[in-house]
Amino acid sequence: MTEQTLVLVKPDAVERGLTGEVIRRIEAKGYVLTNIRLVTPDRAILERHYAEHAGKPFYEPLVEFMLSGPIVAAAFAGDAVIAGVRSLLGASDPTVAAPGTIRGDLGRDWGVAVQRNLVHASDSTESAERELDIWFGA
Numbered sequence: 001m002t003e004q005t006l007v008l009v010k011p012d013a014v015e016r017g018l019t020g021e022v023i024r025r026i027e028a029k030g031y032v033l034t035n036i037r038l039v040t041p042d043r044a045i046l047e048r049h050y051a052e053h054a055g056k057p058f059y060e061p062l063v064e065f066m067l068s069g070p071i072v073a074a075a076f077a078g079d080a081v082i083a084g085v086r087s088l089l090g091a092s093d094p095t096v097a098a099p100g101t102i103r104g105d106l107g108r109d110w111g112v113a114v115q116r117n118l119v120h121a122s123d124s125t126e127s128a129e130r131e132l133d134i135w136f137g138a
Contacts, residue, residue: 004034004075005082006131008120011069014038018106019072022119025102026085031078035136040070048134065116073135082128085121092117 007026009019027033046063053059076085090097094107094117107118122128 002077002079003081003125003128004077004132005085005122005128006120006135007074007076007085007122008135009072009074010116010118010120011066011071012108012116013106013118014070014072016106018118021106022102023072023074025088026074026076029084029088031076031081031084033074034077035073035075037073037136038070039073039135041066043067045134049131075132075136082122082125086123089119089121094118 007022009022013019013022023033023036043063046066047054050059050063050066053062078084088102090101090103090107092103094103095109097104097107099105102119103117108116122131
């Protein structure tokens with residue numbers, strides 16, 4: 001069954017010129033790019049996106065980081081795209097992400113919380129639907 005997922009290329013990856021490489025790797029796996037936009041998010045959209053994490057210790061630093069520069073929001077489709085993209089990304093912490101994954105190959109150890117990990121991807125069908133609506137509308 002074909003699914004859709006959201007991928008956010010975070011400010012650290014955009015700043016380092018890695019957007020094309022992130023998109024290339026996902027497309028090379030066979031997933032189809034269905035929508036893409038460069039956006040400088042405001043607090044309201046980020047609060048909607050990260051609502052489930054409100055009140056957690058990492059919430060405010062994550063929102064502040066995501067406000068620090070432009071991001072690329074991309075929608076991809078394909079069979080098992082949610083699990084497939086998350087596998088391509090690797091572990092959230094770039095220091096321990098496996099070689100061959102996006103975070104393992106391109107991520108850096110910033111000595112800070114793992115919000116500077118290049119990219120976000122939806123973790124479930126429900127999250128993907130909610131996140132795609134936030135970033136691209138119905």
